Amino acid sequence: MKKNHYSRRSLLKGGAAAVAASAFPAPMIWAQDIKDVVLRQAGTGVSAYNEVAAKVKEDLGFTLEMTALDSDAVTQKVATQPDSYDIADIEYWICKKVWPTGNLQAMDTSKIANYDKIVGIFIDGKLAPDSVIAQGTAPHTVGFTDAVDGKAFAASPTGFMTLIPTIYNADTLGIRPDLIGRPIESWAELLNPEFKGKASILDISSIGIMDAAMVCEAMGEIKYGDKGNMTTDEIDKTMAIFTEAKKAGQFRSFWKSFDESVNLMASGEVVIQSMWSPAIAAVRSKGIACTYQPLKEGYRSWGGGLGLSAGLSGLALDAAYEYINWYLSGWVGGFLMRQGYYSAVPETSKAFMSEDEWGFWYEGKAAAGDILSPQGTVMEKAGATRDGGAFVDRMGKVACWNSVMDENQYMVRKWNEFIAA
Numbered sequence: 323m324k325k326n327h328y329s330r331r332s333l334l335k336g337g338a339a340a341v342a343a344s345a346f347p348a349p350m351i352w353a354q355d356i357k358d359v360v361l362r363q364a365g366t367g368v369s370a371y372n373e374v375a376a377k378v379k380e381d382l383g384f385t386l387e388m389t390a391l392d393s394d395a396v397t398q399k400v401a402t403q404p405d406s407y408d409i410a411d412i413e414y415w416i417c418k419k420v421w422p423t424g425n426l427q428a429m430d431t432s433k434i435a436n437y438d439k440i441v442g443i444f445i446d447g448k449l450a451p452d453s454v455i456a457q458g459t460a461p462h463t464v465g466f467t468d469a470v471d472g473k474a475f476a477a478s479p480t481g482f483m484t485l486i487p488t489i490y491n492a493d494t495l496g497i498r499p500d501l502i503g504r505p506i507e508s509w510a511e512l513l514n515p516e517f518k519g520k521a522s523i524l525d526i527s528s529i530g531i532m533d534a535a536m537v538c539e540a541m542g543e544i545k546y547g548d549k550g551n552m553t554t555d556e557i558d559k560t561m562a563i564f565t566e567a568k569k570a571g572q573f574r575s576f577w578k579s580f581d582e583s584v585n586l587m588a589s590g591e592v593v594i595q596s597m598w599s600p601a602i603a604a605v606r607s608k609g610i611a612c613t614y615q616p617l618k619e620g621y622r623s624w625g626g627g628l629g630l631s632a633g634l635s636g637l638a639l640d641a642a643y644e645y646i647n648w649y650l651s652g653w654v655g656g657f658l659m660r661q662g663y664y665s666a667v668p669e670t671s672k673a674f675m676s677e678d679e680w681g682f683w684y685e686g687k688a689a690a691g692d693i694l695s696p697q698g699t700v701m702e703k704a705g706a707t708r709d710g711g712a713f714v715d716r717m718g719k720v721a722c723w724n725s726v727m728d729e730n731q732y733m734v735r736k737w738n739e740f741i742a743a
Contacts, residue, residue: 359384359641364391364399365411367580368598368663369489369626373696374654382648384641392578393526400425400629409642410485410629414461415528417484417629418726421464421475426629428467428482433643436650439667444487444625445479449717458532458550458723461487461625485627486646487666489658492621492716496583496597500611501590509533509619510540512594513567522586522595523564525576527737529724532622533596534560536721540619550725554732561736565743576741580604587612599662602709607699614662614709620721621710627666659683660696664713686712 363370363386370390378386389407391399397419400410404425412420420426431437442448447455447462466476467484475484497506502517512521512533524530535549538560546556567573574592577583583601586592588610597614605612628649630642648654655671660679665671672680681687686708693702710716727733 355637356382356384356641356644359638360387361385361408361638361642361645362387362389362406363409363411364389364396364407365409366391366393366396366413366626368600369411369658371657371696373657377653378645378648381653382641382644386645393529404631404633408631408634408638409645410631411488411626412485412629413624413626413724414464414485415459415624415724415726417464417627418459420629421467421484422473424473425632426484427632427634428470428472428484429486429630429646430470431481431483433647434483434486434650435647436667436670439669440487440650441664441666441668443490443717444627444666449714453718456623456720456722457546457548458725460723461490461627465627485629486650487625487627488649488654489663489665490623490625490717491599491663492623492710492720493596493598494617494621494710495615496587496595496602496605497613497615498587498590498593498611499613501593506594506615507618508540509536509617512537513541513563513572515570515572517572517594519571519574520591520593521572522575522577522583522592523573524583524596525578525741527734528726528730529622529624530596531557531560531733531737532722532724534564536619536622538563540617549722551727552729552733554729557729557733557736561740565740568740568743603661603695603701606701607695607697616710616716620719621716622722622724623717623720624724657696660694662708664717668713682706682708684713686710686715
C-alpha cells in the first residue's frame with residue numbers, strides 16, 4: 323500500500339511543485355490556503371470510510387466530512403437540501419433523479435487528470451467494441467451533459483460530466499454455502515421454498531425491483547422488454563410474485579443498510595439474499611463462509627461517482643477538483659478494490675496494490691498468499707480465487723444496471739405495498 327506513495331504537501335515543500343502540478347491539473351492550491359477548507363460529502367455507505375477522510379487530510383491538507391446515508395435518503399438530500407453538502411457521492415441511477423433539480427454542477431473533463439484512463443463503461447458504455455450494453459440506466463447514458471450549464475443528459479461524450487466515476491461492481495446473490503450444501507446457479511433460487519424463512523432482499527425500491535426482476539425472469543414467469551424500464555403491467559406481475567412469496571413466509575427480513583445484511587448472513591438467520599461486495603467481505607473476515615455467487619443469468623450492476631454542488635465555488639471548488647483528481651490517482655482505488663469493488667481508473671489503482679492482490683481481485687488468479695481486507699484482516703487464504711473470476715468475466719456478464727424507470731412513482735408505490743403486505 324506504500325508503493326508510489328507521496329504527500330502532496332511534502333512535494334510542494336520539497337520544491338517539486340512541477341511534479342505535483344502534472345499529477346493534478348486542477349488549480350495549484352498551497353497548503354497555507356487550503357488547511358481551513360472543509361468539504362462536506364454526502365453519500366451511501368459503500369465508500370464512506372474513515373481511512374479515506376484521514377488520507378485526504380494527510381495528502382491534500384483539507385478536511386473531508388463524510389455523511390453515510392441509505393440510497394433513498396441521500397437521493398432526497400441531494401435533491402432537496404442543496405446547501406447541506408458540497409460533494410455528492412452517489413450512484414448513476416440517483417443522478418437521473420437529482421440532475422434535473424439543478425443542484426449539481428457540470429464538471430469540466432479538461433480538469434480531470436486521468437480522464438483518458440477511465441474505463442469505457444462510463445464513456446460509451448462498452449468494455450470492448452463488440453460489447454452489448456445491458457438494460458437499465460447504464461452510467462454513460464446519464465454521465466454527460468451538453469454544456470457547463472446543461473440541464474439535460476447528452477447522448478454521447480462531451481467535455482462536461484454530471485458525475486466523475488469512481489467505483490462500480492457486478493452484484494449478485496450472497497449465499498452461505500456451508501448451510502446450503504449444494505450448488506446455487508440461478509437467481510430463481512431466491513424464491514425456492516427450500517429456503518423458506520431464510521431468504522432476504524434489500525428494501526431499496528429502485529435496486530430491489532431489479533433483483534426481483536432477475537428472479538422472475540430466471541423463473542420463467544416474466545419476459546421483460548427492459549427490466550430497467552418496466553411497464554405498469556410488468557411491475558404488477560413482479561410484485562404479485564414477490565408478495566405471494568412474502569405471505570408464504572419466504573423472507574426472514576428485509577434490509578436497507580450494509581450492517582443489516584452482514585448480521586443476517588453472519589448469524590445464519592439468512593442463507594441466501596441480495597448482497598453487496600463489502601458485506602460479503604465483512605462476513606468472510608469473521609471466518610464465516612460466504613460466497614458472492616456467480617449466476618447463469620448474469621449480474622445486476624451499478625456505478626458510482628462524485629458530483630459537485632451547484633453552490634460550490636472559489637477555493638472550495640478548487641479543492642473539490644483536487645480531491646477528485648486525488649481520488650482517481652490510485653490510493654482510493656486500491657483501497658476500495660480490496661473490498662471487491664472496481665476502480666474507474668484501474669491503471670492507477672494497480673500501483674497501490676501488490677501483484678498478488680491485483681491478480682486476485684482484477685485478473686481472477688489464485689492468490690499466492692493470504693488476501694487481506696483494507697483493515698488488515700484475512701479475507702481469503704492462499705490458493706483462493708475471486709467469486710466470478712476476472713474483471714472482464716464479471717463486468718462482461720452484466721444483465722442490467724440499477725435504474726430509474728419512467729413509471730418510477732408507480733413502482734415505488736407497488737414496492738411499498740409489497741413490503742407492507
